[in-house]
Amino acid sequence: MTHYIVRRLLLLPVVAFGATLLIFIFMQFLSPYQLVSTYVRSPEELRHADLDTLVKKYHLDAPFYERYFDWVGNILHGNLGWSATSNDWVAHSIAARFPATLELAIYAAIPMALGGIWLGTVAAVNHNRFWDHVTRIFAIIGWSLPTFVFGLVFLMVFYVWLGWFPPGRLSTWATQVVISPSFHAYTGMYSIDALLNGRLDVFFNALQHLVGPVITLSYLYWALLLRITRSSMLESLRQDYVRTARAKGLEESVVIKKHARRNALIPVATSVGLMFLGLLAGVIITETVFNYPGIGLLTYQAAAQLDYPMVLGICLLYAGLLVLVNLVVDIGYALIDPRVSLD
Secondary structure (H helix, E strand, O other): OHHHHHHHHHHHHHHHHHHHHHHHHHHOOOOHHHHHHHOOOOHHHHHHOOHHHHHHHOOOOOOHHHHHHHHHHHHHOOOOOEEOOOOEEHHHHHHHHHHHHHHHHHHHHHHHHHHHHHHHHHHHHOOOOHHHHHHHHHHHHHHHOOHHHHHHHHHHHHHHHOOOOOOOOOOHHHHHHHOOOOOOOOOOOHHHHHHHOOOHHHHHHHHHHHHHHHHHHHHHHHHHHHHHHHHHHHHHHOOHHHHHHHHOOOOHHHHHHHHHHHHHHHHHHHHHHHHHHHHHOOOHHHHHHOOOOOHHHHHHHHHHOOOHHHHHHHHHHHHHHHHHHHHHHHHHHHHHOHHHHHO
16 A cells, blocks of 8 residues: 555655646747746836847747746746736636635535435446436436536525525625624635634625525535446346355345445546546636635636636646646555555
């Protein structure tokens, strides 16, 4: 197990190099004048300095390899450029928005994983019976329904008609509490910070605003995870070790949970990791529909305004998350199936 994890950790610099190189190659489709804003160290430079002077100052007319190492050096120093969308540094804007997306991802991932795996297991155990048909219909509808349609219908029913779950992240009064000097932002995730500050009213208000996007994301990801778990479980239930376990007289619940489901979780773990990565990278449509101020909404706003520094900064964030999530998934393989550590 230890050697397996060490090998995966040693691959991290190689993967990180490949990811940054790929992003930099795509940057070459932009002109040096368009890339200036990703190098400047103060917004005044963009307003007052001559563009040709800035191109020479930041070596944007230098050979490819020199520009690549200069760009990586800027990244390591936290300089991702100035964003016109947020009127702030790109790194600051991403750091300010990421806790909102992380909070949404955590709340959505828990029901997504538990619900999808449980429903997929139920469908496989009841193969071609009533509950199998019900869950398959559930999965087909969920996976076929566009995200924005489900989100808009949810808002119409539960916000416009019933007034229960509003869009946004907090109500106006709760926002005033959060930005007040007496409220300490420990994590940037309002529901957790509210508990740490002893403000249950803010906590429940944050949860009220999270219900819409969490249900939207959970339902759509449930559908995909259900189908993957069902297929993997059906294959696992046909294996010899499952028949042997049953022949030994083990209880059916033990056979399902300990023998069949555990061995079926490897492809499921991959899917859960990639889904959680998608949540962390910002679910653009969902955050836009619910006006939720996370990375997804920031991506939409930056792309709409052709804010190159912000778009590139978010691409770097996504690449970094991809590397880390893949590492966690690989380690999860070894924990689920010890045989992986021998490969």
